[in-house]
Amino acid sequence: MNRNVQEDLKQLDSILKQHGLSRRDALKIMGLGGAGVMVGGTTEASAATTLKASDAKGKILIIGGGLSGVATAAKLSNSLSNPDITIIEPNPKSVSYQPGNTLIGAGIWTKDDVTYETKDFLPSGVKWIQDKAVEFNPTANEVKTAKGEVVKYDFLVIAAGLVNDFGMIKGLEEVGEVYTSSADDAVKAKKILGQNGICSVYFTEGAVDTWTQMQKFVADAKSGKKVTGVFAEPHTPFKCGGAQKKITNLVDARLNEAGARANANLEFLTNGKKLFGVPEYHTAIEGQMKARNVNVRYEHKFTEVDLVNKIAKFEKHWEVKGAWDEDLEEFTMETKTEAVDVKYDFCHVIAPSKAPNEIAKSPLGSEKGWVPVNIQTMQHVTFPNVFALGDIAAVPLGKTGGSARKQYAVLCANLISLMEGKEMTAKYEGYTVCPLITSIGTVMLAEFKWKDVAAGTGAVAAPSFPLDPTQERWIYWLLKVYLLKPMTMYGMLPGRA
Numbered sequence: 001m002n003r004n005v006q007e008d009l010k011q012l013d014s015i016l017k018q019h020g021l022s023r024r025d026a027l028k029i030m031g032l033g034g035a036g037v038m039v040g041g042t043t044e045a046s047a048a049t050t051l052k053a054s055d056a057k058g059k060i061l062i063i064g065g066g067l068s069g070v071a072t073a074a075k076l077s078n079s080l081s082n083p084d085i086t087i088i089e090p091n092p093k094s095v096s097y098q099p100g101n102t103l104i105g106a107g108i109w110t111k112d113d114v115t116y117e118t119k120d121f122l123p124s125g126v127k128w129i130q131d132k133a134v135e136f137n138p139t140a141n142e143v144k145t146a147k148g149e150v151v152k153y154d155f156l157v158i159a160a161g162l163v164n165d166f167g168m169i170k171g172l173e174e175v176g177e178v179y180t181s182s183a184d185d186a187v188k189a190k191k192i193l194g195q196n197g198i199c200s201v202y203f204t205e206g207a208v209d210t211w212t213q214m215q216k217f218v219a220d221a222k223s224g225k226k227v228t229g230v231f232a233e234p235h236t237p238f239k240c241g242g243a244q245k246k247i248t249n250l251v252d253a254r255l256n257e258a259g260a261r262a263n264a265n266l267e268f269l270t271n272g273k274k275l276f277g278v279p280e281y282h283t284a285i286e287g288q289m290k291a292r293n294v295n296v297r298y299e300h301k302f303t304e305v306d307l308v309n310k311i312a313k314f315e316k317h318w319e320v321k322g323a324w325d326e327d328l329e330e331f332t333m334e335t336k337t338e339a340v341d342v343k344y345d346f347c348h349v350i351a352p353s354k355a356p357n358e359i360a361k362s363p364l365g366s367e368k369g370w371v372p373v374n375i376q377t378m379q380h381v382t383f384p385n386v387f388a389l390g391d392i393a394a395v396p397l398g399k400t401g402g403s404a405r406k407q408y409a410v411l412c413a414n415l416i417s418l419m420e421g422k423e424m425t426a427k428y429e430g431y432t433v434c435p436l437i438t439s440i441g442t443v444m445l446a447e448f449k450w451k452d453v454a455a456g457t458g459a460v461a462a463p464s465f466p467l468d469p470t471q472e473r474w475i476y477w478l479l480k481v482y483l484l485k486p487m488t489m490y491g492m493l494p495g496r497a
């Protein structure tokens, strides 16, 4: 793991040197002067241990050993004098750096850049049950695993991520549900995705195949064929809201590189009315799409794929003024729909997402499946000794690694307060971040948070750096490609940042 990340940092240093910059200078330009770990500080995860702060006791059970689960285990291990922590995670391979999938999909990284062993991240002393949690009995404080083990807890943290439900798109039923980290699901998905122009970077094997499909698409365009690429956003919340835009921009970049852009029509379709919740980011992205000659269509729900004839099918929807409502004294609004077919040569799919069924349908889930928490404290709304974070938590705008990075610190502080019998004071404010790749070499760093923090509604820009966040910048490309992974591996996963 260290060798892999050290290699990234070495490459970064050599690029910076060509531009007369040191790593320290680059971090200062990015406003990351405090990221000491990246400027020659220790790189040993084991050195993360901080002063043992709390003597609070209790058996803590964490469901899911991905990004949020491991970071939470590490921070709690660092902060308790006598930690008693168990993680239930079925997969031997870690999916802790999924942002890398986008880079794999465009041939910038390879699978090796994001392939890690789960065991390499588990803090020492944390017990690992390599199994799947399948039954939850929060009144008895018990969880049952697929192999039948019953695990008792005093405090439970749910960090099980989300499931990509490709089966919600007609034509992709055979792909069905794909857990991001499941090797078996990847084998099943690869029978359809990654063939004949249809692909998805939402699992690592799928990202590898996306690059193969992208190269074929570019080669076809270069040979003089007129081709169409379709990029559709799902109608459910999904992780990394910028992912489809990044893939669109990367395809555009690869076509330009090959001198073949003129032969390709790129279609971006979204179910929503906007490209981004923050108005200035929406305007900036709309401008970027226009400059790249990408055709954007709003209010198009992706419903079906005809794999044989290579047609992506959508339900276009819009509202019209209906009858006058005497009681409300206003016009009712009626939804109109129309079927829209788009023939494709390349189609990148992001599946509709949901919480894993075993949790969504348990007493800890909700009608929509996501685990309902107090969005500021991360505590379950019904069971006070249960917390949730990351993709599975019912937190608006919360499905990114960037939001998990803020949430896990809040959750750990509040869980320790609860264990100590004190008031919970740490609060999550809805921060999230999307390093939006706009070309090979530029990124727009869209950071934002809730407008109304108490209600968790709206979205406003929340730049950490003293630079206009709507601008595409080379320096943020370096951050995205070379620094965010080491920051995750050495900062977040050891529970330090």
Ligand SMILES: Cc1cc2nc3c(=O)[nH]c(=O)nc-3n(C[C@H](O)[C@H](O)[C@H](O)COP(=O)(O)OP(=O)(O)OC[C@H]3O[C@@H](n4cnc5c(N)ncnc54)[C@H](O)[C@@H]3O)c2cc1C
Pocket: 063, 064, 065, 066, 067, 068, 069, 088, 089, 090, 091, 095, 096, 097, 098, 099, 100, 101, 102, 131, 132, 133, 134, 159, 160, 161, 162, 179, 180, 181, 182, 201, 202, 203, 239, 240, 243, 356, 358, 389, 390, 391, 392, 399, 400, 401, 402, 403, 404, 433, 434, 435
């Ligand atoms: C293509 C792509 C690009 C992205 N780009 C960015 C980006 O640029 N910036 C950013 O901040 N974020 C990005 N993200 C999002 C980010 O990766 C996720 O938000 C983050 O990984 C969520 O962490 P998590 O711990 O909630 O879930 P995960 O890291 O997915 O971990 C969940 C874990 O729970 C386990 N699990 C599931 N069910 C069970 C069960 N029943 N029992 C036990 N264990 C279970 C799974 O095996 C898995 O290991 C991207 C994601 C993708 C797919």
